[in-house]
Amino acid sequence: MSGNAKSVSIGPMPSITRRLLLWLSAVITVLWLVAAACGAIVMQTEFGEIFDSALQETGDRLLPLVVDDIMQRDPLQSPMQILSAINPDSDGYLIYQVRDGSGRVLMHSHAEAAAPLPAPLTPGFWQNDKYRIYTTTAVSNSIVVQVADSMVHRHLSALEAGLAMLLPVIGLVPICVIAAWLIIRRSLTPVEHFRQEISEKDHGNLAEIDLTPLPKELQPIGRSVNLLLNRLRSALDAEREFTANSAHELRTPIAGALAQTQLLLARLQEPDARARAIQVETSLQKLASLSEKLLQLSRAEAGIGSTDAPVDLVPVLDLVVEDFQRSGARSLVYDRPLEVSLPRAVSEDAFAIVVRNMIENATRHGRPDEPVTVAVKEDGTISVVNGAPVLSPEQLIMIRKRFQRASATTPGSGLGLSIIERLADQMSARFEILSPASHRKDGFEARLVI
Incomplete structure (x- = not known):
């Protein structure tokens, strides 16, 4: 059972970059879609005006030609279909027919225009679900020319124009999102730098934050943080x-x-x-x-744990163990492979303080009839095991605090484990306490992993 206190699980915090990107993406998408919808509506209206103009121009140009032709034909002759010179079987969207005053069809352009169109024989525009029809007359309304445009054609034209506007929007939105992400990321780089600088501050690193890369909006916050760090550093220096x-x-x-x-x-x-x-x-x-x-x-509070150059810590460990063995207060078993070495960028003095406190804690609180075992592994793990009753998880958490012991009658000052943890953190090491000890049903084990 490990003595490490369980950390409270906190969900992922919302990111400013992520929040800005989501909102900008949503706003950009909505604005593009609204713009495309408005454009489609305007385009549909304009298309209607263009088609109506084409109908009117076709009817007005066709009327003189039809009048001249009708005057030369026999009135009793059957309706004549005017075939296209390019494609006689063409089913064009634009159809027309020529009718007399009674409504009889005299000429028509397509086979489907052989039946009279449903529009009245009065000049102007008329529309139903199938056609938009323009009617013009001549010779005292005795000759009527009606030109019809399919509504399906108009709807398809408007739909194709709307898709032509919407498809570029679909391609532009991801590009705008990527551009917004790059701009936001670049703009928030000083904020990320500032956040990282603050996150690195602890008792051993209270240096002032460089305010040069910060934008004007963050300068007051940076100055306040530096003032707070100065006051904290002064207080800690005075305490030390x-x-x-x-x-x-x-x-x-x-x-x-x-x-x-x-x-x-x-x-x-x-x-x-x-x-x-x-x-x-x-x-x-x-x-x-x-x-x-x-x-x-x-x-330990002064931050003596780390050094620039790596040193072999095995001779330091040998010296501390030998010192305890010479004192003869307790039986001490030293388990160290001959070929093992621990080259680490760690202060020898800090390492000696940590090992001495681990062994001292074991000799002071262990059972007198059981030896204390100090073991070294090649992976940099140093463990000190002593015989002792099993401690509860609450007791393991409590003894890590300063001036706290397992019980009121337990000897010691309650500072040993706190000193070890502080120096282990500076040495970039991990300190663990286990009760029961590894591969045992009882006992206490202090483990330092460098």
């Missing part, structure tokens, strides 16, 4: 300086008081006096340990 100075100032008098107490304890013979002296010695040792942890915490 106070912690470091306090720890340094406390170490010497605490060490002196502890030495005097131990000397006094060696000379005391009375049981009550020795018991009190032992309590004073224990308190001074706890105070010395706390001052040491505060000094380590101040160094």
